[in-house]
Amino acid sequence: MSVHVPMAVDSRTRSEIEADVVADYRASSPRSAALHEAARKVMPGGDTRTVAFHAPYPLAVAEGQGCRIQDADGRTYIDLLNNYTSLIHGHGHPGVVAAVSAHLPTGTAFPAPNEAQTKLAEIIVDRVASVDMVRFCNSGTEAVMNALRAARAFTGRELVIKMEGGYHGTYDDVEVSVHPDPRDPASGPDHAPIGVVGTRGVPRNTTENVIVTPMNDVDAVSRLMRERGDEVAALIVEPVMGSAGMLPADHAFLEALRALTLEHGALLIFDEVMSFRLEAGGVQEHYRVRPDLTTFAKIIGGGFPVGGFGGRASVMEQFDPLGPTPLWQSGTFNGNLITMAAGVAAMEAYPPSEVARINALGERLRSGLRDTLAENDVEATVTGYGSFAGVHLGAREVRSYRDAAAVDKGLARLLHLTLLLEGVYAAPRLMMCTSTAMNEKTIDDVLAAFGRAVNGIRPALAA
Ligand SMILES: Cc1ncc(COP(=O)(O)O)c(C=O)c1O
Structure with a gap:
């Protein structure tokens, strides 16, 4: 109408x-x-x-x-x-209100596992075909930070590629070319943008480890991967760019990213902090492209602060505290009862x-x-x-x-x-x-x- x-x-x-x-x-x-x-x-x-x-x-x-x-x-x-x-x-939402209210009088956060964590993890693993295992944190920013850490540890490399205009939270490494002014020569030409630090206070040398490429430009990313692919730990992309203006990726572009990262031994990370709501299994279900890692936040917390990241077991198992050299990932409120209970209720009401x-x-x-x-x-x-x-x-x-x-x-x-x-x-x-x-x-x-x-x-x- x-x-x-x-x-x-x-x-x-x-x-x-x-x-x-x-x-x-x-x-x-x-x-x-x-x-x-x-x-x-x-x-x-x-x-x-x-x-x-x-x-x-x-x-x-x-x-x-x-x-x-x-x-x-x-x-x-x-x-x-x-x-x-x-x-x-x-x-x-009545289901979320009931789930949260049930826990409020008897304790909201303990430094211990709880049933709701496993339940929410099961829901995500069941829904998202590429995710074997998941961990929780308190924001999308942290989810991205941990996913990049996992990728760097897994590959032994440091370089990250992100999209120009891609938003992945306020972690220093991803504050590169979030809102660059395309008219500024420092941002480079349309098909070969140059990474610029997005806000004062982020170390200028961040752009040495994080470089950018234009979304939906297969030639540009292919060129970049030909030149530097063997240094790349991860390529991170929002399958639908949110902050940049609700811009869906082309199928062919995501397929090319998958092929290029496999070819060069880099990990592909889909940031589905925003786009997870778009299909039951995340928008990756629609694109039929399986990333190595996926980041979550927003809807999985039922209205409470949340983040989550998950993916291939071989990458996620690096965080196993019983493993030989476990990766550190902690947070006082990680997996707290209120967020987890609200998340379970919200996801169950979202078939x-x-x-x-x-x-x-x-x-x-x-x-x-x-x-x-x-x-x-x-x-x-x-x-x-x-x-x-x-x-x-x-x-x-x-x-x-x-x-x-x-x-x-x-x-x-x-x-x-x-x-x-x-x-x-x-x-x-x-x-x-x-x-x-x-x-x-x-x-x-x-x-x-x-x-x-x-x-x-x-x-x-x-x-
Ligand atoms: C795609 C994407 N990644 C990461 C984030 C950061 O999430 P948070 O605000 O929970 O730190 C956002 C927030 O809007 C986002 O849209």
Whole structure:
């Protein structure tokens, strides 16, 4: 479904529209503004999660139920972000609530194994064909860090290849070319990008051990592997790039990565922190490519902090504490009862039928977004797969990180604030996802709001 609201003549300039939207936003969120001011005194910028921050200040969220959340001023929103794709069931899922509540009075974390750990590990091993064994940690960042450590230990090599624009968390080694500016000559040309450290504070020599290649460019990665393949410990890739803009890999590219890593004795790591939700066995099931290692997080914790990594027994067995020279992987809250119990409940409530249902909702969302944008004469690309959607405003068709990086970010932020005013909660970069708490009516409500938002700022979008 799409919505086309006939436009009254609106002669405002883009900056007038931006000023109006920000004024409306401020007027509708005084409590969030006050909370932000208080937070600024004790946290830099009043923030503790850079990706979720946006100007003038983010809404403080007070509570959520199902697919709806409520801000500190009592306004409700359809939650189309689900804590950056991690809340597969939205908020307050009864199964998750019951599982967690059962443990709260009797202890949440012990330095000891528990039944729920094994259960969650069994669920992952049963679902993901390439995973024989798994271990848990507390974030996707840690999952990636441990997977790279495992690969380096297994191969005795240090070099890692990642995709330009690939996001794998905030571990120093993967903070290379996450959001490089393609216009900066330091980033190199399109088909031979040069790794650049993503944030100050990461050692500059990180780029000696971590190099980049463009997603979906078989020639470029083949060339790189011909030149340096025998030094490569691991090639890490998100099969659907999330942070870069919900950009699915080409089948042929992932197949080429598998062949090249096998040829050169390097390990292939699929970062499925985000994409695991896209098929019951992870999106690798759809691509029919088996990596050596897979990283997990987000949905497997049922709404609690989590990470996991797993794969071939021969690689994972390096962590066996009874082995001759075990790899170290520890964490105070690894496998804690609350996260594990919530994860088991969340995964049990996410059978293949539910995966298919919310993927179909994702398709309904993407096609409705495309129709609404086209009917309002707004040039844009809508990307995604399954339950994911990304909106990229501008004439340039978005197929790669460099395409996505070229879009007008200010325009995306303007549409994001306007969507909030219309009751839809998406990421500031216009990333969206569906959840099992939604149905077709929810998506139609989102599309109606999206139509109003687009129409409300149309002169800015069409400029
Ligand atoms: C593909 C991918 N890998 C790793 C991470 C890092 O996970 P976390 O935020 O749990 O550290 C993310 C987070 O969004 C991600 O999308």
